[in-house]
Amino acid sequence: MVQENDDRSISSAGSPGHQQNYLNLGKECGMYLCEDWKPGTILLEDGTVIQNRMIRYNIYNQQMEYASAGDTAAIGNPEDLSRLIIEDKIFVFRNFYCNDQVKQGYLELLVEGEYELLLHRGIKYEYEEAAEGQGGSGPVTRYYQANSYFLSCHGKIAEPLPEKKNEVIAMIDKDEKKLKKYVKENKCKLKNQDEIMDFFVFVNNN
Numbered sequence: 001m002v003q004e005n006d007d008r009s010i011s012s013a014g015s016p017g018h019q020q021n022y023l024n025l026g027k028e029c030g031m032y033l034c035e036d037w038k039p040g041t042i043l044l045e046d047g048t049v050i051q052n053r054m055i056r057y058n059i060y061n062q063q064m065e066y067a068s069a070g071d072t073a074a075i076g077n078p079e080d081l082s083r084l085i086i087e088d089k090i091f092v093f094r095n096f097y098c099n100d101q102v103k104q105g106y107l108e109l110l111v112e113g114e115y116e117l118l119l120h121r122g123i124k125y126e127y128e129e130a131a132e133g134q135g136g137s138g139p140v141t142r143y144y145q146a147n148s149y150f151l152s153c154h155g156k157i158a159e160p161l162p163e164k165k166n167e168v169i170a171m172i173d174k175d176e177k178k179l180k181k182y183v184k185e186n187k188c189k190l191k192n193q194d195e196i197m198d199f200f201v202f203v204n205n206n
Helices: 165-170 176-185 193-205
Strands: 004-006 038-044 049-058 063-068 071-075 081-086 089-098 101-111 115-128 140-153
Touching: 049 081, 089 115, 089 140, 101 193, 115 193, 140 193, 165 176, 176 193
Parallel strands: none
Antiparallel strands: 004 071, 038 049, 038 081, 049 063, 063 071, 081 089, 089 101, 101 115, 115 140
């Protein structure tokens, strides 16, 4: 059963955003995937379907929130989810390897099949002091995307997708020559989401 938490709680899905001091923080973003509430559908492992929920993804707190009687509630036991659909995006709650540890969290299911491509969204943040004369009341917090791709092979725990294409190919138990031919003919460097998705659609269909 899906339980409700108030919006002050931290989900067990993963740790909240973490502060970074890197020079290249990436693309600035907000705490939510989308600030607006979007219609969504919740599918549970027991076959229950909950429709017409207004949902938003709180990336910072790693929670799926929904509007309930004028308040904000969050899914308290996401391990009961089969999948959660928000517009054209499918989310699952899965185990995945990160820094040699098994963690749990929401991942977007980008490609289904024998080889599942998954996207984990996180947030990095930094404090920026208000400049003198701006009338600021204190430091400003800025958020930045920290997105990572994962691959689940044959239903196993998802592992981080390597940066080098030859290492990606090495994870796949299929005809290596055929995969390398696809990469070469399509000038595929596996450096952007469209390329990666197209590649794994090919992998699952061949």
